[in-house]
Amino acid sequence: MKSLIRKIFKKNFVISLRNNLNIFPIKINTNNLDKNFSISDSFTWRTDKKFKTIFKFKDLLNYFYADETKIVNLKFYSKEGFMIKNLKNIKISELNSLTIDQKFMNGIEDYGTFTIFHKSKNYTPSIRNSCYTGFSYDNRSYVYVHGNLPTSAELLYENEKKIFKNIIGKSLFINQFYKIQNRFDGSDFVELFLHNPCNSEIKFKIREKKYSLSPNSSRIIKLKTQEITIRSNCYLLRPIIFNYKKNILDVFHG
Amino acid sequence: MNFFFGIKSKEFDCELIIPKFSNSGKINKKIKLFQANIENNKWVIEDISNYQEGNFFLIKNMNIDNHKIFFLAKNSEINQSNKLDNKLKINELVNFSSYTDTEPDYRSNLKIYNHFTFSSYQSDYPFRMISAKGGILSSIYPLTNIDADINKIFFRNIYFLPEIKKSFAYLIDISKKKVIKKILICSNTTNEISLSKEQIGPNIYLYTKDIVGIPIYVSQKDNSLSMEHTHPPHHYIVGGEKFGLVKNLKKKFYEIIDKENI
Numbered sequence: 244m245k246s247l248i249r250k251i252f253k254k255n256f257v258i259s260l261r262n263n264l265n266i267f268p269i270k271i272n273t274n275n276l277d278k279n280f281s282i283s284d285s286f287t288w289r290t291d292k293k294f295k296t297i298f299k300f301k302d303l304l305n306y307f308y309a310d311e312t313k314i315v316n317l318k319f320y321s322k323e324g325f326m327i328k329n330l331k332n333i334k335i336s337e338l339n340s341l342t343i344d345q346k347f348m349n350g351i352e353d354y355g356t357f358t359i360f361h362k363s364k365n366y367t368p369s370i371r372n373s374c375y376t377g378f379s380y381d382n383r384s385y386v387y388v389h390g391n392l393p394t395s396a397e398l399l400y401e402n403e404k405k406i407f408k409n410i411i412g413k414s415l416f417i418n419q420f421y422k423i424q425n426r427f428d429g430s431d432f433v434e435l436f437l438h439n440p441c442n443s444e445i446k447f448k449i450r451e452k453k454y455s456l457s458p459n460s461s462r463i464i465k466l467k468t469q470e471i472t473i474r475s476n477c478y479l480l481r482p483i484i485f486n487y488k489k490n491i492l493d494v495f496h497g
Numbered sequence: 498m499n500f501f502f503g504i505k506s507k508e509f510d511c512e513l514i515i516p517k518f519s520n521s522g523k524i525n526k527k528i529k530l531f532q533a534n535i536e537n538n539k540w541v542i543e544d545i546s547n548y549q550e551g552n553f554f555l556i557k558n559m560n561i562d563n564h565k566i567f568f569l570a571k572n573s574e575i576n577q578s579n580k581l582d583n584k585l586k587i588n589e590l591v592n593f594s595s596y597t598d599t600e601p602d603y604r605s606n607l608k609i610y611n612h613f614t615f616s617s618y619q620s621d622y623p624f625r626m627i628s629a630k631g632g633i634l635s636s637i638y639p640l641t642n643i644d645a646d647i648n649k650i651f652f653r654n655i656y657f658l659p660e661i662k663k664s665f666a667y668l669i670d671i672s673k674k675k676v677i678k679k680i681l682i683c684s685n686t687t688n689e690i691s692l693s694k695e696q697i698g699p700n701i702y703l704y705t706k707d708i709v710g711i712p713i714y715v716s717q718k719d720n721s722l723s724m725e726h727t728h729p730p731h732h733y734i735v736g737g738e739k740f741g742l743v744k745n746l747k748k749k750f751y752e753i754i755d756k757e758n759i
Contacts, residue, residue: 270600273735276735277735277736277737278736280735282735299638299639299640300639301636301639301733303733306730306733306746307730307733307734307746308742336699337699337700338638338639338699338700368734368735368736368738368739368742369734369735369736370733370734370735371732371733371734371735372733373728373732373733374639375639375640375725377723379721380721383718383719383720383721384642384644384645384716384718384719384721384723385642385721385723386616386721386722386723387639387640387714387723387725388618388725389725389726389727389728420521420522421521422516422518422519422520422521422522423520424516424518424519424520424603424604424605424606424619425514425516425606425617425619426514426516426551426552426553426606470552472522479601481601488615491614491615491720491721491722492721493615493616493617495606495617495618495619495725496618496619497619
């Protein structure tokens with residue numbers, strides 16, 4: 244009986260109900276994704292202002308399973324959430340670095356997110372790419388952050404048949420608080436990079452100002468404040484923080 | 498429960514900002530900041546809650562070394578029975594308080610800085626790691642910069658027993674199956690490892706066989722400073738088989754040091 248209840252509790256529609264009503268919510272749902280999936284964090288790219296981005300990643304399938312396929316798909320999204328660059332069947336090495344500047348983005352001076360999916364015909368436990376992005380500001384050397392949240396998944400052996408996106412949960416109500424555990428009193432200003440990892444629109448408030456983000460879209464919010472709280476209906480709306488002080492850039496995950 | 502720590506280095510000063518509030522914004526006015534240090538084979542626990550500014554505890558560079566650790570708890574959660582001279586002396590670290598058991602993790606801001614620049618990351622050392630056995634494996638390549646003026650790894654271990662035990666870390670070139678550097682490290686210490694340009698490459702890994710910890714990578718070029726930690730290998734695998742897979746992976750590295758008898 245207990246195991247039956249446990250099974251029912253883990254059904255996707257029950258999880259959705261639990262999340263919507265904030266009853267034992269599942270913030271990160273990777274149920275049914277534990278085999279044969281390539282899961283990706285949502286990584287930030289910036290080519291706006293004086294930025295360029297670098298992505299350093301490992302061939303995880305080769306590293307863990309000696310898989311020789313060495314192929315990935317990379318999908319780049321605009322800040323509005325539209326796919327603007329789709330790189331398929333890219334041959335990779337064991338360790339790789341990809342520079343994302345205006346030239347790479349076909350002249351686009353903006354920001355958004357990207358995902359990476361490893362490909363193979365072999366059957367393995369799923370992998371999660373949570374590697375490293377670096378941000379160069381004003382032609383200085385890169386400041387790195389690791390991936391933070393798994394947001395989407397593709398089957399290892401099927402090419403773009405289906406992208407699973409409902410990993411991060413959301414609630415019906417704006418009842419989730421995320422207060423960044425740092426203070427910014429010495430900063431010139433702070434930019435919060437926020438991304439909607441959910442399948443539907445999310446809403447949030449910062450200092451009583453209301454915002455919304457459509458699925459897969461992202462937004463940079465500039466603030467000058469000592470403490471920052473984000474109130475939202477997304478369970479893990481955790482920003483990347485770009486902290487500026489006397490022309491020095493510090494980047495870290497919230 | 499989470500512990501927090503600092504970095505003491507010739508090249509950088511350090512500041513640790515520990516919020517009194519959780520990431521859901523909740524705050525307990527009774528929460529105190531404690532420091533734990535090893536003296537005469539005991540953990541000596543001291544209330545240092547006077548290091549506070551508003552909603553934060555602030556530990557400045559002069560109060561940081563490579564051994565002290567910090568944690569949050571209520572007075573009532575600390576066993577007062579062994580208290581002597583305002584200090585508590587205990588034989589091992591225990592799970593003093595659940596105040597920092599949050600999801601996402603309860604974190605401090607660990608900042609390093611010098612005359613030119615600064616960098617920080619949201620840092621914690623989870624209680625579950627302080628009694629963990631085994632070692633670590635970390636790829637050098639992603640967070641180092643061969644063109645930088647300074648490349649360092651700060652490898653932090655916290656162990657529950659009050660001992661500073663010697664061990665070794667190894668830089669291993671996996672393609673050549675060769676140890677390129679053997680480094681003396683200690684438990685309950687933030688160990689500083691300087692990397693030369695020759696020690697930076699896509700095939701080079703930091704490996705320890707019998708001491709766990711967090712490898713924090715720092716690189717500085719001019720006035721740009723980067724500080725970030727790598728994830729343990731099992732972070733990249735989803736599902737129950739991850740620990741067996743990682744054990745097999747680490748075995749390859751162990752065999753290299755075993756073969757070279759290092």
